[in-house]
Amino acid sequence: MTDTTGTLDEALERLHTTGPERGGWLTNHAPMAVEALVRHGQAPAVHRWLDHYAPKLEDAPAPYAPVTVGNWREALGDPVRITDWTRYFARELGDRPWRDVLAEWWPRLLPGIAGGATHPVIRTGHAVRTLLTTEETAPRRAELAHALGYWAARHQPLPPLAPLAAAPTAAAALDAVPPVPEQDGGIRARLAQLTALPAWGEAPDPDTAKELLTELVTAATHRYASHGHGEPIMLVHAATAPNAVLRALPALPRGLWAPSVAAAWTAAAAVTAAYTPREAAPYAGTGLGPEEVFERAAAHGDDHTIKFADTALDVGGPLALAAAVRAIDLNPPAYR
Known part of the structure; x- marks a missing residue:
């Protein structure tokens, strides 16, 4: 994917002021959809699509308490901590290469893959694909933080x-x-x-x-x-x-x-x-x-x-x- 228009970064910046969910458990699919649209040559349609989708979106939830290296286990799977988790991953991705952060957290998050009706792992897949195949920019790195934060907050293992x-x-x-x-x-x-x-x-x-x-x-x-x-x-x-x-x-x-x-x-x-x-x-x-x-x-x-x-x-x-x-x-x- 080559996005010479800057549309993907513009769309992600618009979306990063919103939360990953709306109306309770409904998922904000916009970050995933706009990535797919741009990848398949539909960048000119992205902002019109977002304008249509935007009324469904909600502001990001208020933070509760910071997630840290010492307390992350107790915060795992707590949807109240969505913004706390996003901020945690933003800090991690600001300090370390994104592949290192992903490799550390992938096995921790994988048991909760069905959480959030699988939307968090899907959003993570879109974010990783972008970072693997395009230039690494701040909005694209931030998108991975939002995706991983959503996954951590909605982490929910299935029954045995x-x-x-x-x-x-x-x-x-x-x-x-x-x-x-x-x-x-x-x-x-x-x-x-x-x-x-x-x-x-x-x-x-x-x-x-x-x-x-x-x-x-x-x-x-x-x-x-x-x-x-x-x-x-x-x-x-x-x-x-x-x-x-x-x-x-x-x-x-x-x-x-x-x-x-x-x-x-x-x-x-x-x-x-x-x-x-x-x-x-x-x-x-x-x-x-x-x-x-x-x-x-x-x-x-x-x-x-x-x-x-x-x-x-x-x-x-x-x-x-x-x-x-x-x-x-x-x-x-x-x-x-």
């Missing part, structure tokens, strides 16, 4: 899960995920019902880990085409959450790659269990190319749809593009 029979592929594993008994209520109520997931994704070495994670992102993206109707917004996270982990891998020590696969599988499977429909539905292919599909997603304007199209383009191929078009068709457009 028993392993079910092992599945041979990621697609088979997702198909074997048992739906939670009560398919109503919010995601916290649904995830609290989880008791067991199929075993999948044992990664004996880093190279295998990357292959498995790529397989998982592909399988979850493809599955949306036939199962996204179960809950069109929430089921995009079964693909975008593990893809966020995949995007972060190149910035992480290779020793963290295998546990990253296990966490990504848990996140994708948990979202699938919470929202998957009991029956698949037919879907149509698309004759559109990647650029045309993303242009349609950008014109549609829905934040989840934009992010899912971004992941579908990472996966590539006709079925992934058909899944992205399915999301465009299923989700309500932002622009009417």
Whole structure:
């Protein structure tokens, strides 16, 4: 991605005065969506999109008490401390290279990957991708601080899960995920019902880990085409959450790659269990190319749809593009 317009930094600076959530537990998706828009050549549409989205946003929460090296464990998972956590990571990233901070905190945060409905890890994945592939600027480094701060504040491990029979592929594993008994209520109520997931994704070495994670992102993206109707917004996270982990891998020590696969599988499977429909539905292919599909997603304007199209383009191929078009068709457009 080359953003010669400075649009991404301008958008991030606008957004860093706002909080990561709105209306309680609803997530501010704007930082993720604008990164995807700029990456795929839609920079001219970013400020119009933000102007439309901005009325939904809220100011950042008031600070409570500083997070420090000595007290971070007691602050982990406390949403009251969102701003405290963001300030902590801003200090850390001001003093040390961002890769060092990420490597230190990744294993601490990974057990809480499902917290905040997986949005914090997704935001982290977008921030890391930007830092890996573009010039490091103050707003882009600040975005990583906001993402990690959100993750730390919403850190919430899942209940202990028993392993079910092992599945041979990621697609088979997702198909074997048992739906939670009560398919109503919010995601916290649904995830609290989880008791067991199929075993999948044992990664004996880093190279295998990357292959498995790529397989998982592909399988979850493809599955949306036939199962996204179960809950069109929430089921995009079964693909975008593990893809966020995949995007972060190149910035992480290779020793963290295998546990990253296990966490990504848990996140994708948990979202699938919470929202998957009991029956698949037919879907149509698309004759559109990647650029045309993303242009349609950008014109549609829905934040989840934009992010899912971004992941579908990472996966590539006709079925992934058909899944992205399915999301465009299923989700309500932002622009009417």
